[in-house]
Amino acid sequence: MSDRIDCVVIGAGVVGLAIARAFALAGREVVIVEADNSIGSGISSRNSEVIHAGIYYRPGSLKARLCVEGRALLYRYCEERHVAHQRCGKLLVATSAEQAERMQAIAAHAAQNGVHDLTTISSTHAKELEPALDCVGALLSPSTGIVDSHGLMQQLLADAEAHGAVLALQSQVVAARRTGDNITLDVVTTDGDQVQLSAGLVINAAGLAAPRLARCFEGLASEHIPTAYFAKGNYFSLSGKTPFSHLIYPLPENGGLGVHLTLDLAGQARFGPDVEWLDVKDDRDLDYAVDQRRSERFYAAIRRYWPALPDASLQASYSGVRPKLTSTSKEEDFLISGPAQHGYTGLINLFGIESPGLTSSLAIAQYVLAESEAA
Numbered sequence: 001m002s003d004r005i006d007c008v009v010i011g012a013g014v015v016g017l018a019i020a021r022a023f024a025l026a027g028r029e030v031v032i033v034e035a036d037n038s039i040g041s042g043i044s045s046r047n048s049e050v051i052h053a054g055i056y057y058r059p060g061s062l063k064a065r066l067c068v069e070g071r072a073l074l075y076r077y078c079e080e081r082h083v084a085h086q087r088c089g090k091l092l093v094a095t096s097a098e099q100a101e102r103m104q105a106i107a108a109h110a111a112q113n114g115v116h117d118l119t120t121i122s123s124t125h126a127k128e129l130e131p132a133l134d135c136v137g138a139l140l141s142p143s144t145g146i147v148d149s150h151g152l153m154q155q156l157l158a159d160a161e162a163h164g165a166v167l168a169l170q171s172q173v174v175a176a177r178r179t180g181d182n183i184t185l186d187v188v189t190t191d192g193d194q195v196q197l198s199a200g201l202v203i204n205a206a207g208l209a210a211p212r213l214a215r216c217f218e219g220l221a222s223e224h225i226p227t228a229y230f231a232k233g234n235y236f237s238l239s240g241k242t243p244f245s246h247l248i249y250p251l252p253e254n255g256g257l258g259v260h261l262t263l264d265l266a267g268q269a270r271f272g273p274d275v276e277w278l279d280v281k282d283d284r285d286l287d288y289a290v291d292q293r294r295s296e297r298f299y300a301a302i303r304r305y306w307p308a309l310p311d312a313s314l315q316a317s318y319s320g321v322r323p324k325l326t327s328t329s330k331e332e333d334f335l336i337s338g339p340a341q342h343g344y345t346g347l348i349n350l351f352g353i354e355s356p357g358l359t360s361s362l363a364i365a366q367y368v369l370a371e372s373e374a375a
Contacts, residue, residue: 004198005029007372008185009205010173010213012036013044014149014361015353016205017156022365023372024163031197032157032165033187035172035209040153043207044358046288046320048235048262048273051075051085051145052356055092056252059112062334062367067356068114070363071143074152077362081155083148084265090144090247091126093135095304099251100137106251107139117143132243134307144247148265149358156361171195176202177218183346201372204349208283208323214349224342226335226351229324230280233273234290236298236314242269248305259301270317271298275329278321290316322354334364338371348372 009020012034020032036042051071057064078085094100107118119140121129126138157167168187175186185197206213211228214220242263250258259271274294280286295314302309325332335351342349348368357364 011205012039018361018365021160024165030165055110066360066363070360073362085147087145090141092139232276235272237317238269325352
């Protein structure tokens, strides 16, 4: 069986679904191909569901630009489509005088990214907002929030399907090659059926599998396919009721954001993620189990800003894995690579789409749509 269509989006996570929606709304014929049996079962279902303000990213980077643009788009979309979300705000807390001296530099950095609503507050004001908090000062980020990521993905899919997009679950791309003006994809379903799809445009939004998938494209030079590295983040939930109504983040140190407290829409608190580099070469070999013993290192970190954290109150919750482009903690930008970069007509690859990918998803979709029109 062979079908010719306009556009294939590989990957039905939040970014792939946002891209499919953008193309469908633009009048393009879209098929979404997903290897799993449900949407959003990878990175999109294993994150903190935070809507990020865009504070830390390198000024001028895609992460900085698309996070700030995406945040505005996401809040508007959630309001218009009645997707559950909350602008709960975030406190970035300094727990030492040395950290307090860095708050203005962080605020200035955020302003370079277009984040102008950070407010420096005293420890007294911070404690008025959060009586259980212990700090010497804080930055208040009112535009940080949380979202029901699965509800968001369901709405993105509904919008895309309402404009003609088709979703094919349990369908894995195993090979691809150029045939004339098109790209032909060999797709195998879990039932063993084999299908060929011929498309003028293919968008690789496969998340953790994106580098492996890119290697399926016959003729795509290897230097344009990054090595996959995987950084696991473990989360621990708080047993019992949390005293906090804001997200609580320590000031970043040593290339990381520290052990932070996030909330879900039901008010349940969780802590993490930490960083656990995995010695795994293939995304299909990832282990998402959370070792309860890792919680031991969380207690001291959390008690710097919440001294009253009860003993034995952290329970293993879940983990996620970030698709990294290097094997170090150095921040890397999103890598969105089209024909202008790799010379393979009709193909756009998305690599390293980690946090703030959820926040940026609608802006990433607009960026990819513009790239496809320019190609």
